Amino acid sequence: MADKTLYTVTIFSENTVGLLNQITIIFTRRQLNIETLSVSPSALEGIHKFTITTFSDEYTIDKVVKQIDKRVDILKAFYNTDEDLVFQEIALYKLSTELFLKMGSVEDLIRKHNARILEINEVCVVLEKTGHYAETKALFKELSEMIGVLQFIRSGRIAINKSKVERLSDMLALMEKKKQEKEKATNE
CATH class of the missing domain: 3.30.70.1150 (ACT-like. Chain A, domain 2)
Structure with missing residues (x-):
């Protein structure tokens, strides 16, 4: 594992049956072993947080997270190194x-x-x-x-990022703002 780093992948989603299986298949296809896995409700009501650790290079983990992020059931996926968490x-x-x-x-x-x-x-x-x-x-x-x-x-790793708020909160606020702007433009 000379050029491999331990990455923590954080995934926010609704609690959907079968989603964990779909996520693990993405790791398997890239031949990444999941070291630890933890799933729990997040700070945001109705949204679950998956915390997955795996050894990878940045190119591969970036591809995995982008592929996970494309799924309809996923609100947002991120990856971090230990320094960020x-x-x-x-x-x-x-x-x-x-x-x-x-x-x-x-x-x-x-x-x-x-x-x-x-x-x-x-x-x-x-x-x-x-x-x-x-x-x-x-x-x-x-x-x-x-x-x-x-x-x-x-247990699997539980982690929070060191930033002031969870990035999903920012993303959801931005989505809500855009939705309101769109509704306002439609009504005018």
Whole structure:
């Protein structure tokens, strides 16, 4: 992956059945592997936000985003590098309670990794770590080497751009302004 960069693709759309499949096909045709994927409602009512990460060169990712953007169901698609975003992931670690309690440095480990205990019972302990991929992986590695991890899962990236407002807000405002101008011109 010498000339590949990790890009975050953000897609705004209405919540349409089958849209995710159509989006993933576009990545597949360009032979891009989706590293992480997160879908949730956006700050704008009725609009969903897809956050997808993939390694690519800028030429290819630009083509992918333009192709996605052409879809009728898509309101807008963007791509960014890490420098343009504030982003995080969440990871959960399931550990043996017995082995966890035998570790002498539990408190130090929790503080060092800024993790928190979500659940503790007689069978298992569940830790949560929010951070970047390298941080969630570092805690996994340390726990694996110390006591073993029974289960591990991490979310896809969630991200917001560093600009003042989501660019979709600006685009929708401009579309509304043009619509009003068109209606005004038609009525005159």
